[in-house]
Amino acid sequence: MNYFTRKDTRLHVENVALDRIADAYGTPCYVYSRAAMEAAYLSYDRALARRDHLICYAVKANSSLAILNVLARMGSGFDIVSGGELERVIQAGGDPGKTVFSGVGKSESDMRQALSAGILCFNVESASELKRLDRIAGELGKSAPVSLRVNPDVDANTHPYIATGLKESKFGVPMEDALALYRTAASMANLRVVGIDCHIGSQLTETLPFVTALQKLLVLVDRLATERINLSHLDLGGGLGIRYRDEAPPPVSDYIQALMTALGDRKHKVLFEPGRSLIGNTGILLARVEYLKHGTHRNFAVIDAAMNDLMRPALYDAWHDIQPVQPRSASSRRYEVVGPVCESGDFLGHDRDLSLAEGDLIAIMSAGAYGMSMASNYNTRPRAAEVMVSGGEMHLIRERESISQLMSAERLLP
Numbered sequence: 001m002n003y004f005t006r007k008d009t010r011l012h013v014e015n016v017a018l019d020r021i022a023d024a025y026g027t028p029c030y031v032y033s034r035a036a037m038e039a040a041y042l043s044y045d046r047a048l049a050r051r052d053h054l055i056c057y058a059v060k061a062n063s064s065l066a067i068l069n070v071l072a073r074m075g076s077g078f079d080i081v082s083g084g085e086l087e088r089v090i091q092a093g094g095d096p097g098k099t100v101f102s103g104v105g106k107s108e109s110d111m112r113q114a115l116s117a118g119i120l121c122f123n124v125e126s127a128s129e130l131k132r133l134d135r136i137a138g139e140l141g142k143s144a145p146v147s148l149r150v151n152p153d154v155d156a157n158t159h160p161y162i163a164t165g166l167k168e169s170k171f172g173v174p175m176e177d178a179l180a181l182y183r184t185a186a187s188m189a190n191l192r193v194v195g196i197d198c199h200i201g202s203q204l205t206e207t208l209p210f211v212t213a214l215q216k217l218l219v220l221v222d223r224l225a226t227e228r229i230n231l232s233h234l235d236l237g238g239g240l241g242i243r244y245r246d247e248a249p250p251p252v253s254d255y256i257q258a259l260m261t262a263l264g265d266r267k268h269k270v271l272f273e274p275g276r277s278l279i280g281n282t283g284i285l286l287a288r289v290e291y292l293k294h295g296t297h298r299n300f301a302v303i304d305a306a307m308n309d310l311m312r313p314a315l316y317d318a319w320h321d322i323q324p325v326q327p328r329s330a331s332s333r334r335y336e337v338v339g340p341v342c343e344s345g346d347f348l349g350h351d352r353d354l355s356l357a358e359g360d361l362i363a364i365m366s367a368g369a370y371g372m373s374m375a376s377n378y379n380t381r382p383r384a385a386e387v388m389v390s391g392g393e394m395h396l397i398r399e400r401e402s403i404s405q406l407m408s409a410e411r412l413l414p
């Protein structure tokens with residue numbers, strides 16, 4: 001099913017034409033399809049139907065409340081990396097009891113907050129973190145549920161900034177230290193060892209690294225069982241890629257199937273922490289062409305969205321498809337699609353063949369994940385509005401930020 005289609009040549013999200021959304025809410029504006037989100041969630045849920053499982057949506061991919069709420073209503077759990085994300089989950093109607101806490105730098109206040117909320121599990125990444133968690137749980141008179149995030153030293157074959165499973169990465173506990181650390185955790189008074197966790201990177205387009213990582217994990221899981229450290233769940237992380245251009249990631253069902261085969265007849269509950277594969281292709285960034293600059297060397301389309309709205313091209317040289325909302329019949333030119341920010345790295349796309357006029361609307365595709373959640377206010381640009389489409393309805397889920405909001409926390413000297 002495609003939720004972004006053309007009707008009478010105009011680009012629609014479900015049954016709403018994008019120019020209607022621009023008229024109602026202005027640009028730049030993120031637009032999401034609720035049905036696409038629900039379908040993506042169901043593709044995981046169905047593939048896991050025969051196993052005890054929990055899908056913990058990685059909140060960092062897009063932490064807007066309405067998105068968390070749509071997923072919470074489907075029964076989703078959450079993967080968080082800060083106390084702030086935990087507050088969002090709760091505010092959006094998510095269940096802390098279905099929430100796992102990842103990340104290398106959990107602060108004391110993060111831990112207190114998560115223990116008080118009663119989260120499902122802390123994915124612990126170092127010996128020092130284990131000690132800190134034990135102490136804080138003791139102070140609160142609680143027992144903290146823990147997994148160790150193990151670093152399996154597997155090459156994810158992805159962009160180096162988003163690969164996390166190699167030895168040299170800051171993430172997780174090295175495999176060779178994990179057994180000893182599990183023994184330590186099991187002996188700590190205020191900790192309960194409940195699982196194991198691993199996440200090797202993001203935007204992976206093949207199954208093999210996931211399977212290799214799981215096989216390495218299982219050697220440890222089986223060994224722990226012989227020491228009566230029995231885990232109730234295995235958290236296999238997130239990381240499945242999506243198609244931006246011509247990537248061919250495996251379908252969710254194949255990816256899950258390969259992992260479940262590797263798991264064999266072990267009875268553990270399985271957790272996944274998908275972000276991008278749940279929402280990446282459910283959203284677009286809608287923008288308007290401000291100026292066209294045609295030159296002898298290059299043509300520029302200056303649009304009203306910029307690197308502060310969608311940072312992925314500038315940060316990772318990421319490629320996002322760019323489509324006109326209403327195509328023109330005039331012959332195309334090759335454009336650098338750029339924003340108004342004062343940096344040469346402020347581009348949304350290089351060398352795009354488009355037929356454009358000033359004032360045209362364009363859609364930057366596959367922008368649902370790591371778009372809005374990584375947006376900044378650089379150049380004192382208010383963050384974009386966000387709209388969720390459901391069938392023929394459009395709902396404003398985040399107002400465009402105002403300049404006064406941007407300055408509201410600031411003070412002049414006396």
Ligand code: LLP
Pocket residue numbers: 058061079102103162199201202203237238239240273274275276277312316369370
């Ligand atoms: N679990 C953990 C512990 C993670 O660190 C991440 C992502 C996920 C799950 C979700 O991974 P996903 O299913 O979305 O691949 N900003 C980058 C991506 C950074 C990913 C960070 N960790 C981008 O725009 O490509």
